[in-house]
Every structure is written in structure tokens, then in C-alpha cells.
Amino acid sequence: MTTERVLIGRAIVAGSAKGTALVSREPLSLWGGISPHTGEIIDRRHERSGEVVTDRVFVFPRGKGSSTSSATLMESIKTGVAPAAIINLSVDPILALGCIVSDELYCKALPIVVLNEQDFYSIKEGDHLTIELDGKVLVSSKPLAK
Amino acid sequence: MAVKLSTRDEQLLNGQHGKAAQMAMRILVRMAEVQDAVEMMDVSQAHIDGCGLLSDTGLEFAETLASKGGKVSIPTTLNMGPLDLQNWKRFGVNEDFADKAIRQANAYIGMGCIPTWTCAPYQSYLIPRFGQQIAWGESNAICYANSVLGARTNRYGDFIDICAAITGRVPKCGLHLVENRRGQILLKLIDIDPVIMHSNAFYAILGHLVGSIAGDKIPVIEGLPNNVSSDQLKAFCAAAASSGQLALFHAVGVTPEANSLENAFQDGKPQRIIDIHLSDLQKSEADLSTARNGDKLDLVVLGCPHFSFDEFRTLARLIKVQTEKDKTLHPDVKFIVISCQTSYALLQRSDFLDVLADFGIEITLDTCVFHTPMVSSETKVIMTNSGKCAYYAPGQLGVQVAFGDMAQCVESAVAGCVRRKGTL
Numbered sequence: 001m002t003t004e005r006v007l008i009g010r011a012i013v014a015g016s017a018k019g020t021a022l023v024s025r026e027p028l029s030l031w032g033g034i035s036p037h038t039g040e041i042i043d044r045r046h047e048r049s050g051e052v053v054t055d056r057v058f059v060f061p062r063g064k065g066s067s068t069s070s071a072t073l074m075e076s077i078k079t080g081v082a083p084a085a086i087i088n089l090s091v092d093p094i095l096a097l098g099c100i101v102s103d104e105l106y107c108k109a110l111p112i113v114v115l116n117e118q119d120f121y122s123i124k125e126g127d128h129l130t131i132e133l134d135g136k137v138l139v140s141s142k143p144l145a146k
Numbered sequence: 147m148a149v150k151l152s153t154r155d156e157q158l159l160n161g162q163h164g165k166a167a168q169m170a171m172r173i174l175v176r177m178a179e180v181q182d183a184v185e186m187m188d189v190s191q192a193h194i195d196g197c198g199l200l201s202d203t204g205l206e207f208a209e210t211l212a213s214k215g216g217k218v219s220i221p222t223t224l225n226m227g228p229l230d231l232q233n234w235k236r237f238g239v240n241e242d243f244a245d246k247a248i249r250q251a252n253a254y255i256g257m258g259c260i261p262t263w264t265c266a267p268y269q270s271y272l273i274p275r276f277g278q279q280i281a282w283g284e285s286n287a288i289c290y291a292n293s294v295l296g297a298r299t300n301r302y303g304d305f306i307d308i309c310a311a312i313t314g315r316v317p318k319c320g321l322h323l324v325e326n327r328r329g330q331i332l333l334k335l336i337d338i339d340p341v342i343m344h345s346n347a348f349y350a351i352l353g354h355l356v357g358s359i360a361g362d363k364i365p366v367i368e369g370l371p372n373n374v375s376s377d378q379l380k381a382f383c384a385a386a387a388s389s390g391q392l393a394l395f396h397a398v399g400v401t402p403e404a405n406s407l408e409n410a411f412q413d414g415k416p417q418r419i420i421d422i423h424l425s426d427l428q429k430s431e432a433d434l435s436t437a438r439n440g441d442k443l444d445l446v447v448l449g450c451p452h453f454s455f456d457e458f459r460t461l462a463r464l465i466k467v468q469t470e471k472d473k474t475l476h477p478d479v480k481f482i483v484i485s486c487q488t489s490y491a492l493l494q495r496s497d498f499l500d501v502l503a504d505f506g507i508e509i510t511l512d513t514c515v516f517h518t519p520m521v522s523s524e525t526k527v528i529m530t531n532s533g534k535c536a537y538y539a540p541g542q543l544g545v546q547v548a549f550g551d552m553a554q555c556v557e558s559a560v561a562g563c564v565r566r567k568g569t570l
Binding site for chain 2: 012013027029031032033036042043044045049062063064065066067068069070071072074075078090091093094096097098100101102104105106
């Protein structure tokens, strides 16, 4: 595997993960936006409606809408349909909260990294991403070694 | 950077105030780190959103805190819950769901929360005052509390709300601080007919538009009339906090931190100025509907956020217009109004409760069509006057939605099909 680029992000919720990028340029409310039973994006107004976030690295600018989004994220982590990781453009406390409470209750969370604008927009759909504990994001256009 | 903790914070964190407070404080301190807060601060009131959704994890969280002896330390109201606690059987909710919902309700009430069960707490009980530091959940209520009341809250998500209520502490950051409440962008209403600005639908439509324009910025709106009602601002907040993430807006001459334009921008300049024309609002209105005119209608939902007494009165008046023409509710249409005990208590003292009941209006309290399983899977098309309901219904309920004002909702319910025309 060749790592083509290393992006230096801020680990909002620290963790390591791998997955292919599911990229959106639109904010999303996770409650009303993602099904915690199937991982499908169910906001029918959203540009990625119908896609499934499960095990992907979900790259979208930030959350919006419902304050129940933290509950939706925690439930998704528990049911196993959550993304492998989340990459945002700005810190969304409600998303971080879902992970932090899940970690407190189940010792299970997913990493959330915030990138600067240039790095955020450099990630393309389908890029193979490795998230490291310190918030580094390794980007490769080739499949990752397991 | 480590968060500076007070002696009491340290005590909370090391368990001297009990295991629930310890867990709550641990979550709060981790959130303070996420938000780059330097220290913690007091809040004197909380509104819990985490009691709304029924999920296995949410129930486990509430019962965990309750079993660890969690008690709120500040006055704490509850958002709508997953069940109409008195009438759930009438709405066909299954017992398994109801059992869990009642357990969740009991966990929060057992921790000392006040059973208000409403998503419009600012029209109900324990309304915060100007400048009061509070920890509120529920997106529409957060926006209303900050903007209309001038209380100070961040966007508290499910679960940190009860942590704040138990400890009375939150990370000191964001909208709790005056300097972060200054307006950032200016939205000017251009040549909008004042008559339009009297209609309630206008506020849901404007909210839907402003939510999508503002992004993560604090908008200042110029041109709203100063006699705008609480229900209109409620409709605006609910729509804007759904299409966007609006937690605070200023409306010049209307909201308390915007006596003037200078006041709203705290003597600074807007980063951007955007004109809003009638055509922008018409596009926003069209975007709220996915159903087509003439589609067979299954369900009308009003009361998102919870219906006020005044809205009940308006609805009764619109129904009378129909019944005086011998029109009745179409047999294939269900008509649900969602409200809270506070408004319903007033309604019971009114002279129009019978008008609503005779027409076939079903009133449900304490809950919400999105959180309790009362919308049957055969429901294909719904109609609402709420920007928030219109935003979430297609995804959350799997239905087509039509947005119209309250009069159009009543007319459509009589006709049995969507009778929608632009309200502007």
C-alpha cells in the first residue's frame, strides 16, 4: 500500500479506523438523517440520500438540525451500522457527544476528526482513508491493506 | 489543554457527590475539551431533550444514571417524550414499546425532572429570563430561548442535557458568552408585503430559508414587524433549526439583543449582506412540499412544535368555516394535533373543545408523531403547516409531505386530497 498523502487533523474523538470515503458537501442532521437500524441516509433532501454510511468514513462539513443527533449516533454505534469514522470541517459538539456517551456506557466509539478547509475538500469519494489516534488521516486512492 | 476545574467540579469528578454526578461530570469535562472551554460555569435551569427518542441505548443511559442515584440540582423541564402517557392505547401503540417508554419517563421523573413533556417549553412553565444561563436541548427551543427570550444556551444534544441538570455545570463557551452572540450576517427582507408577514406560514417558510442560508453563522434579520407573535417565532425557530443549525438569530426591533442594527452586530460589521426577495421565499415554500396538489391525503399533522391555546382557537375557527357549509372531515383522512398538558388544560376551559372533537380532530399530548409509533405504515401522504415536520417527514416517516397554512390543511382534510397553493 502506498500512502499518497497525510492530512493533519484534530482528533475530536480519538480513535483509529479504516474505510473508504463517503463524501458530501452538505451538512446533515443525524436524527432524521440516518437510520440507526440500517445506516441509510434517510434525509430525502440530502444529496447522498439512499447511501449507507456503515463502515465508511463519512466526510461531511458538519451536523445540523436535531439535538437528538447524539442519540442517533450512539444507537448506530450500538447496532453496528455507524460509519467507521467521521471527518468534519468544524467541531460539532452534538456528534462528539454521541461518541463520548457511547464510550462512557459501552467503551465503544468512533473517531471524529476535523480538517482544515483545503484538506477537507481534497478528499474524494471512494478514497481509502486511515484515521490515526492523533487525528492524522492517511489518504490513498488504492485499496488499503487489511 | 486541560480544563480548569473548581473545587466542587473536582469533587463531582472524583465521586464525592455520588456516582451519577461523577459520570455526568466526566462527560461534561470531555465535552469541555472538545469545545476548547477553559473552565466550567453554572447554569440555573435545564430542558431535557434526551427523554424524547426511545432507543435501547437512550433508555439504558437514563436508567444507568437513575440507578446510580442521579438527581437534578436545578429546575429541569422535560421535552416531549416517546408516548402519550394517558392515551397511548387509543393511538395503537404496542405494549412493548409503551413499557419501555414508561420506564424511560420514570427514570427522568425519578431524577427530579418536571413532567412538562413539551417541545415548546417557552410557552409553558419555567420560562427562562433574559441573560439567564441555561442548558437546553431541543433544537427549536434552543433557538427560541437564545433569540426570543435572550437566555443563553448552547445547542445541547441528548444526554449532556441531563448531565448539566445533575451537576448544574456546563463548559463555559459558545453562546453562553456575550462576545459569541454578535450577529455575523445580515439578511434583509426586501419589499415583502406587510400582509404576508402577518401570516403564520410566512414564518415557517422564512425559517426554512434562513436555516439553509445561515449555515453556522448568526443571522440578523432586518424587516420583520415588531408585532410578530410567539407562535410565529416558534414556527420560524423550528423550521430554521431543521433546515439548518440555527441556535441564535437576531431580528432588529424584535428580539432583545437587537434593539438596533449596531446592537445586533455589537458595533461590528456583517461579514455578508444577503437580500431576501419574495421569489426566494416562494422557492423555499415549494421546497417544503414533496407531495403534489390533488394527491390523496391520509393524514394532517399540526402542532410541531406543540400547539398553543391560540393555535387551537384558530383551528376551531377554521373548522367552523367548513362545518357551517355542512362540510365534514373526509372519512379517509386522519387529523392529529400534537400538544402538551398546559395548552390542553386551557383548551378544556374554552368554549370550542367540542368544535374540534365533533369534527374528528384527534389530540395527542406529551409526544410527537416522529417519536411515538402512531403513524401507520399505510400512510403515504401527510399535510402540515410546520416547516420542521415538512422537513423531517419524508425521511423519518417515509411519506410524501405537503406544506400549507392551517386553512389549507383544514380544506384538504375536508376534500380528502392535497389542496395546496402558494401561501405567499
